[in-house]
Amino acid sequence: xxxxxxxxxxxxxxxxxxxxxxxxxxxxxxxxxxxxxxxxxxxxxxxxxxxxxxxxxxxxxxxxxxxxxxxxxxxxxxxxxxxxxxxxxxxxxxxxxxxxxxxxxxxxxxxxxxxxxxxxxxxxxxxxxxxxxxxxxxxxxxxxxxxxxxxxxxxxxxxxxxxxxxxxxxxxxxxxxxxxxxxxxxxxxxxxxxxxxxxxxxxxxxxxxxxxxxxxxxxxxxxxxxxxxxxxxxxxxxxxxxxxxxxxxxxxxxxxxxxxxxxxxxxxxxxxxxxxxxxxxxxxxxxxxxxxxxxxxxxxxxxxxxxxxxxxxxxxxxxxxxxxxxxxxxxxxxxxxxxxxxxxxxxxxxxxxxxxxxxxxxxxxxxxxxxxxxxxxxxxxxxxxxxxxxxxxxxxxxxxxxxxxxxxxxxxxxxxxxxxxxxxxxxxxxxxxxxxxxxxxxxxxxxxxxxxxxxxxxxxxxxxxxxxxxxxxxxxxxxxxxxxxxxxxxxxxxxxxxxxxxxxxxxxxxxxxxxxxxxxxxxxxxxxxxxxxxxxxxxxxxxxxxxxxxxxxxxxxxxxxxx
Amino acid sequence: xxxxxxxxxxxxxxxxxxxxxxxxxxxxxxxxxxxxxxxxxxxxxxxxxxxxxxxxxxxxxxxxxxxxxxxxxxxxxxxxxxxxxxxxxxxxxxxxxxxxxxxxxxxxxxxxxxxxxxxxxxxxxxxxxxxxxxxxxxxxxxxxxxxxxxxxxxxxxxxxxxxxxxxxxxxxxxxxxxxxxxxxxxxxxxxxxxxxx
Numbered sequence: 001x002x003x004x005x006x007x008x009x010x011x012x013x014x015x016x017x018x019x020x021x022x023x024x025x026x027x028x029x030x031x032x033x034x035x036x037x038x039x040x041x042x043x044x045x046x047x048x049x050x051x052x053x054x055x056x057x058x059x060x061x062x063x064x065x066x067x068x069x070x071x072x073x074x075x076x077x078x079x080x081x082x083x084x085x086x087x088x089x090x091x092x093x094x095x096x097x098x099x100x101x102x103x104x105x106x107x108x109x110x111x112x113x114x115x116x117x118x119x120x121x122x123x124x125x126x127x128x129x130x131x132x133x134x135x136x137x138x139x140x141x142x143x144x145x146x147x148x149x150x151x152x153x154x155x156x157x158x159x160x161x162x163x164x165x166x167x168x169x170x171x172x173x174x175x176x177x178x179x180x181x182x183x184x185x186x187x188x189x190x191x192x193x194x195x196x197x198x199x200x201x202x203x204x205x206x207x208x209x210x211x212x213x214x215x216x217x218x219x220x221x222x223x224x225x226x227x228x229x230x231x232x233x234x235x236x237x238x239x240x241x242x243x244x245x246x247x248x249x250x251x252x253x254x255x256x257x258x259x260x261x262x263x264x265x266x267x268x269x270x271x272x273x274x275x276x277x278x279x280x281x282x283x284x285x286x287x288x289x290x291x292x293x294x295x296x297x298x299x300x301x302x303x304x305x306x307x308x309x310x311x312x313x314x315x316x317x318x319x320x321x322x323x324x325x326x327x328x329x330x331x332x333x334x335x336x337x338x339x340x341x342x343x344x345x346x347x348x349x350x351x352x353x354x355x356x357x358x359x360x361x362x363x364x365x366x367x368x369x370x371x372x373x374x375x376x377x378x379x380x381x382x383x384x385x386x387x388x389x390x391x392x393x394x395x396x397x398x399x400x401x402x403x404x405x406x407x408x409x410x411x412x413x414x415x416x417x418x419x420x421x422x423x424x425x426x427x428x429x430x431x432x433x434x435x436x437x438x439x440x441x442x443x444x445x446x447x448x449x450x451x452x453x454x455x456x457x458x459x460x461x462x463x464x465x466x467x468x469x470x471x472x473x474x475x476x477x478x479x480x481x482x483x484x485x486x487x488x489x490x491x492x493x494x495x496x497x498x499x500x501x502x503x504x505x506x507x508x509x510x511x512x513x514x515x516x517x518x519x520x521x522x523x524x525x526x527x528x529x530x531x532x533x534x535x536x537x538x539x540x541x542x543x544x545x546x547x548x549x550x551x552x553x554x555x556x557x558x559x560x561x562x563x
Numbered sequence: 564x565x566x567x568x569x570x571x572x573x574x575x576x577x578x579x580x581x582x583x584x585x586x587x588x589x590x591x592x593x594x595x596x597x598x599x600x601x602x603x604x605x606x607x608x609x610x611x612x613x614x615x616x617x618x619x620x621x622x623x624x625x626x627x628x629x630x631x632x633x634x635x636x637x638x639x640x641x642x643x644x645x646x647x648x649x650x651x652x653x654x655x656x657x658x659x660x661x662x663x664x665x666x667x668x669x670x671x672x673x674x675x676x677x678x679x680x681x682x683x684x685x686x687x688x689x690x691x692x693x694x695x696x697x698x699x700x701x702x703x704x705x706x707x708x709x710x711x712x713x714x715x716x717x718x719x720x721x722x723x724x725x726x727x728x729x730x731x732x733x734x735x736x737x738x739x740x741x742x743x744x745x746x747x748x749x750x751x752x753x754x755x756x757x758x759x760x
Binding site: 117118121189192193194196197198200201202203205206223224226227228229230231232234235236238239242246247248249250255256257258261265268 | 578580581582583586587590591593594595596597598600601602605608609612613614687688690691693694695697698702
């Protein structure tokens, strides 16, 4: 059924003797012209990792600047560019591409398909997104204008009007920002179209919707969310371009335009975007936690329902980013309640993951340790989220370091931890070699300590009134000790990340050979070789339950008897 | 319940999934709808907020060209049916009618804009009405242009005999897009010319 006997087919005839002697131009040509979902997935991941290092370095520079009061390590202008580039890069050119990379790689393998539904659209989406990222960083060289050559965008990642108007952002740095996001948005929508069409139309026989791996379900919900969240951002960017190039007045307060309208448009995108990023992380957890607990996932239908519920509710919470702008009490109440309501389906998910762990035979691999770290940190991030959803509390702390600490708890503590977990889990499938468990555990503990030193402590100066995005501060504010400790935590995280990069490079060449199924897992991607052949499966698999490989390994007790 | 080993067997029920072209186009339409909604919200939000310059009362209702666009939905549907039935000459005829009707609509928009610019002095930078009107109607017109390019290409393929019954599915995907362009015009027409005037 599922396991494939493919050794003699794993290489197309003829390439066997040319393979070792291929020159780099051929290899490059191969990657640039590929429409194979696995290669495109790997390119997405590699591209995102490069930007992760760049944006992480920007964060480090900001932490150096803030570690001491009255510090002048970088100039105020450079500091503004650093937080703008850090935020924009991390959301659009790290988070989205790395998640799409995993999705591209895994979804066809998990549903037993040969490729994505539209392979050429897939390649187009990747290259247009990649071009967007290059354009953003080209601004360091090319954004000349009234403010002189080489000025990166410095309007913040949410680019509030009227800062972006020609009068306040002369030169072209804001144009580079807008174009980069516009291109990345087109690529994102293209990939989302592809993921939905693949999931609906390419499933192997027997893979009914209620038998799909939960990861595929979450990518389906995430892609549907992309249509209604990235599109408003694209529309808003078109309006901004019209304002800047054709002299229209959408966000021009001088002609009666509204700056608040931009805020609404931005956050209609901005808040669901958090869920676009976190839903795939949930998907990783749904695959990894059961395998290392040696139990089937607890409450599969509830997990699906909760995911779809999160997708819908996340569309009605955006204005909790705008409590401090001043809204009517009706609007404040609505957005407070909606934001609190979204913690219900999220709570169901956490409950189900804990119930999956309960009574399981837990294997503490590096991947599982990151997943457990994710569980606890995501819970805390959710709790500070509920605190901030209360409008009066938000009036006090909106725009402070408490908010920065909260959303980094989600983005780093939850999403990045789950991404690391996914790397340890699927690296063997992608490369054919295991990552070093010893280095992995060093990576986990160092990163865990660095993370908590940085982001636990970051709540405190926020509570003490330290505003976000300030360039420097006076020595008598009492924030110095906290900021020093936060910066030290950032250094520990950097060391841990470098360890991870070293681990990937070392293991790629020297790691132990993985074999097709190193974790004794249950989903279809483990039934083919590691790395999978170009055609994925020699014959189309047929599935009878949610865990096809369990059925294969336990023919006397298949899951299909119980579902 | 038998105690013998149960070998998982191939499902015998037929395994049919939706066509990927239709699903892909439905996704694209969802995304495009979100873009249009944002522009319509901006139009309604700024209605009557212009500080200077002309107001929506200068607009004339484009009844004839709108009827042309709406009927082109029917003609493109007939083109798909004709291709499905293998009547290639009829396909070409209906496609040509669709292109013609869409072209008339686009010409009507061009004429309207010419009048607005040279008679009423309304441009995209005049005031908020100009900004939101030209961007919303222009966004729709650009979708009409994209549709017309694709329909014209199809017409050329049809006239040169390259369009056969096996392409019915693809023509159906294109017709979905064209129906969407028409449906958007129903909303834009209502908002701009009926409610907003």
